[in-house]
Amino acid sequence: MRPRKLSEFLGQSHIVGEGKPLRMAIESDRLHSMIFWGPPGTGKTTLASLIARHSGAEFISLSAVLSGVKDIRNAVEQARRTQAAGRATLLFIDEVHRFNKAQQDAFLPHVENGTVVFIGATTENPSFELNNALLSRARIYVLKSLSSDELEQVIVQTLADSERGLGDSGIELAPELGRLLAEAADGDARRALNLLEIASDLSDDGVISRKTVEEVAVGGHRRFDKGGEAFYDQISALHKSVRGSAPDAALYWFCRMVDGGCDSLYIARRVVRMASEDIGNADPRGLTIALSAWETQERLGSPEGELAIAQAVIYLACAPKSNAVYMAYNAAMKEIRESGSHEIPIHLRNAPTRLMKELGYGKAYRYAHDEPDGYAAGERYFPEEMGERRYYQPVDRGLEIKIGEKLQRLEELDRKAEIDAVKKTE
The missing domain is CATH 1.20.272.10 (Zinc Finger, Delta Prime; domain 3)
Structure with a gap:
């Protein structure tokens, strides 16, 4: 049931509809290298074959799963012979994202010099999977999942087509059950046809029942593609x-x-x-x-x-939202990476030995629990070269309202301690 001409092609009206760029390129026979990016069963391979058939170009199809550099070289040699005979060659590579850098580089020069017109199909984001050199030489067309209405049309056409579909089988399917199959296919025309074929094989006396459709449809998972x-x-x-x-x-x-x-x-x-x-x-x-x-x-x-x-x-x-911890963490990490390793203030150092105590480690440290309100106002904990920093900025939501109020009170105690310290020195 693969469409043989554009009038049979369903979906992707945003690129092959009347007046759209790809359709105009096909109808005016202006071949260019391109990449079709979209989910499975949306017509990537079909579009490539339609373009080749409409232009009269030689069509060479390779799968990146099964092909290697040797296959690419053989395809290029065939394309050179075809070019010498006055015809263009369209090289279609399915699942092109599975080619490694060396394999992509192998056909890049031949795309550039016009030996082949390249069309790649991928379910993965080309920005992540394909070389920049290849991306710069090919136009990317994004294909979308087919709608349930479009998949229903696929099912109806298949039931009516006597040459390639189920038209001669006499299979009957109620419209509402066709809708259920279309929805179970989840935007994938290939899956819709597979589900229809299974349902027809399980039908009784040529009639596909609701029970059969429900049993067939239950097995389908929604599109996910782990890691993709x-x-x-x-x-x-x-x-x-x-x-x-x-x-x-x-x-x-x-x-x-x-x-x-x-x-x-x-x-x-x-x-x-x-x-x-x-x-x-x-x-x-x-x-x-x-x-x-x-x-x-x-x-x-x-x-x-x-x-x-x-x-x-x-x-x-x-829950109430706050990214204050996230932002504080990132700010602290950024400063640490940019500022180097400052010395730890002497009063904050551990003093497990006599020598360390004699060197002043831990001297003048104020134990917070012995201070009024359990807070050593005015005490400094950052390296001396840095001065004070404020990374954590509580938001005015949830518990951070209370946290912010407490930090504000502690800042007031610090300011008071600094004023008192200045007065003592005067």
Whole structure:
């Protein structure tokens, strides 16, 4: 059922619709190197073959999973012979992100000198996976998942097509059941066709029942792709939903990841990070709850442990937010990396030996518990070369309101101690 001409192609109207750049390039036979980036089953290979057929170019297809430098050289030699005969060659490389740097470099000169027109297909972000030299010579087209309406059209066309589809089989499928199959395919035309084929094989007397559709549809996971673009996009969506105090959205993205097969312990670790980075001391209980959820997942496994992680996700999303600890940590680390190793003030040093005591280690240190209110007002703890620093700036939310008030009181005590010290010296 692969489309043989543009009029049969469904989806991607943003690039192949009337008046769109790629369609205009195809119709005017202006071939150029390009990269199709999108999820599985969205038409990347189909578009490449349609472009070759429309232009009359020789079509050479390689898979980066199965091919190496030798295969690329053979393809280039074939392209040279074709070029000598007056025809262009379109070199299509599926899953091009799986080629290493040397393999990508192997066909780059031949793209540059016009021996081949290169089209690569990838499910991964080209910015991360492909050489800059290759990216600069190819235009990137982003393909989107097909809508349920478009997938329904794929199913309807397949049931009606007697030449390549199921038209001669007499298979019957109610429209509402076709919709269920389309939704289960999750934007993937290839998956929609596979689900339809399985359902037709299981049909009774040529009629696909609701029970059959539900059994077939249950087996499909939503798109996730562990370690790939969708993986990082979804964990990013979860984190930003928590930060944005959107518990329902946070729960949705958590469940999407679990449903897609993500390791729940990975999510638990990231939730602990969220508790420190985005909630911090505004609600320190968030970190405790996140750690408890992680431990629960380790002890109970799935699905009981995932409920505890969901509880933590919702709690953190609803909690008051503060990134004050996160910002303070980054500021302190930045200064340390840039300023070198300052000497530790003598009064803060440990003095376990007589020699150290004779050298003054620990001398004049004021033990805070012996001071009024348990605070040694005016005492200095930074290296002398640095002076005082303020990294931690509590926000006016949650428990950090109280923390900020306390720090302000301590600053007032320090100022008073400094004034008193000046008066004593006068």
